[in-house]
Amino acid sequence: MFRPFSLYVGLRYTGAKRSNHFISFISLVSMLGLMLGVAALILVLSVMNGFDRELKQRILGMVPHATIAGYGESLQSWRKVADDIARQPGVLGTAPYIQAQGMLTQGGSVHGVQVTGIDPVRENQVSIIGDHMREGSLAALGNQRFGIVLGAILARSLGVGSGDKVTLVLPEASVSVAGVVPRMKRFTVVGVFEVGAELDANLAYISLEDAAVITRQGDGVDGIRLRFDDLFDAPTAVRQIASGLNGPYLVSDWTRSHGNLFQAIQMEKRMIGLLLFLIVFVAAFNIVSTLVMVVTDKKADIAILRTLGATSGRIMRIFMVQGCLIGTIGTLLGTGLGVLLALTVTDLVAWLERALGIQFLSADVYFISYLPSQLQWDDVTLICSAALTIGFLATLYPAWRASRTEPAEALRYE
Template sequence: MFRPFSIYVGLRYTAAKRSNHFISFISLVSMLGLMLGVAALILVLSVMNGFDRELKDRILGMVPHATITGYENPIADWQQLAAVVEQDSRVIATAPFINAQGMLTYSGQVRGVMVQGVDPIAESKVSIVSQHMLNGEWSNLKSGEFGVVLGDLLARYLGARIGDKVTLVLPEASISVAGVTPRLKRFTVVGIFSVGAELDSSLAYIHIDDAARLKRIREGVEGVRVTFQDLFKAPVAAREITSTLDGYFLVSDWTRTHGNLFQAIQMEKKMIGLLLFLIVFVAAFNIVSTLVMVVTDKKSDIAILRTLGATPGMIMRIFMVQGIVIGFAGTLIGAALGVLLASTVTDLVAWIEQVLGMQFLSSDVYFISYLPSRLDWNDVGVIGGSALLISFFATLYPAWKASRTQPAEALRYE
């Protein structure tokens, strides 16, 4: 079978067992360094993509994309406002809410909590909480029954279970014959949810009618929650929609509450990717030192090939083939290893946590309690292509030096 001369000789040089074992060792180190750099880069970017996905799906699936609230007073005719907002093609759904901050107490335990009064049916259209119920049913939130759905971590802190009665303390004073006392109300735990995020430790849901009675809102709601098709367009879209409404309203969006977390993840992804890419650079440029030593070791061979009629271009291509083979092998093995690790790192870390009896990511510190991963084939393509391109450029100088070898000088002392 016909093969170009440069490729044939270059592959023979690459596959041949060199007499200089140090050069062989350096070649192996170059390939392993490139392999580890590519694998680490794919793995870390996949983990950062996983955090990004979890932020969008879990955190931003629980918090509002945007809220429209009354300027000074509750929104009395919120149904009409919601109907107008939902006419916009960018809006998926809306839901009314009444928020309150307070403390939940049970069996001597006290925990600060954000209480959201919601319509269970409408809320299930704009939030993922109904899909993550551990115990009880989301539909158990009924008007007038003063039921509460707690986050999993919050329920654990309090030691509360389904059917237990917890006391909500609001930071608002009530004046009675006994004097000034904080506003208290007992709620029955009817459900426990878990989204695997920090919200599990600080969020509780009650029916919106019960919240209105608790906050003494006689008519209407505090605001309307809006969920958009594209959450990244929510800030602009929410303000555009609000500007068309009659009356004065306050508008807020997720970038004010969780935007800094998302921006931090994006920044970390870029910086970590840049730092790890330096590993690929270092490993790829080890190919330069490898080929320089190979050229020095093969000077007599180069001279003989030149006297037999090989052109400088042929000699250059021979050593380029060697460098490209090292780079291709390291990149291919590294990409395969990186894809394998990125696909299994979540289960692998969970197994290690189980074996060691410890948790690496705690919801008390991080916004999720496990290590996520999402493999992006575009990242794999960019990393692999960049590594191959760097490897190619790393071969140019040593190959050019080989092509400049003078036969007479190389064979003078042979």
């Protein structure tokens, strides 16, 4: 049976028992180091992808992909504008809004809040708030006059729940017989939502009609919120849509309000990936040291093979086979371990939290209370390719040193 000479001898050298157990130990350390480096890279990048996914689904699920507002005044004919926008390609939904800044008070507690007037029916087209209601529903805003929906942290800070009363104080003054007093309105809590720490602490929703009353806008709205099928097309698409409408409009998109979050997490992903690649490089250096010691240990064998007619290229390929085998096994084991951990890390962390009685991610601090993970096979392919390439490059110098062995010099003291 035909057997390639270099491959056959390289595999025999790898599987043979060595008299020098230290070399075998270094080979095992090299393989384990490469395995741990690859597994750590896959796991950490999967967790970073998980955070990126949660940001897109939760934060941008609440924040509009883009907005079109009136230029210096409210939109009076917003229904026609919204219908024109909804017919544009790539637009999944539109919804009007009225925004106001104020303070909510209850029982001596005062908290700043951004109040948004919405159409409960249209809002589901541009926001995920309806899917994250902990108490009540958005539809209750249309049934309850002067009803309000609060974020979970805001409701907890005020100590209120569904059915309780809160007072909204607007930063505007009204003149009455008692003098100049701030504008205030009593609202009934009809729902509580829970999406993320930042949003749950400072957002509140009321009906569009109630918002028009307290802001004295009549039939007008501040603007229209848009949702696109591809959020990354939003910055360009919203400007194209606004340019095709009749009249001057102000446009904005998510990259202006929350783009820094995604830029930060992408930068962290790159930097952490680069740092963890150092583990793979350390394992590659171990492969170099392993092969150098093997070459020193096998000088007599190399000399005999050279005297039997083995060329320098064949000798070089023998030790390249040995090094590549160590790199391949370590990479494959690391890939399997990394994929397994990436798919189960959420459940493992949840189990640890229950077992130890602690919470690693608090919902009061972070926008999620669990460790997310999203395995992307493009990352796995890139990591495996890089690890195999580094492992291959690590074999070149020791294999070249082996090919330069002179038979007479090596056998002089044998």
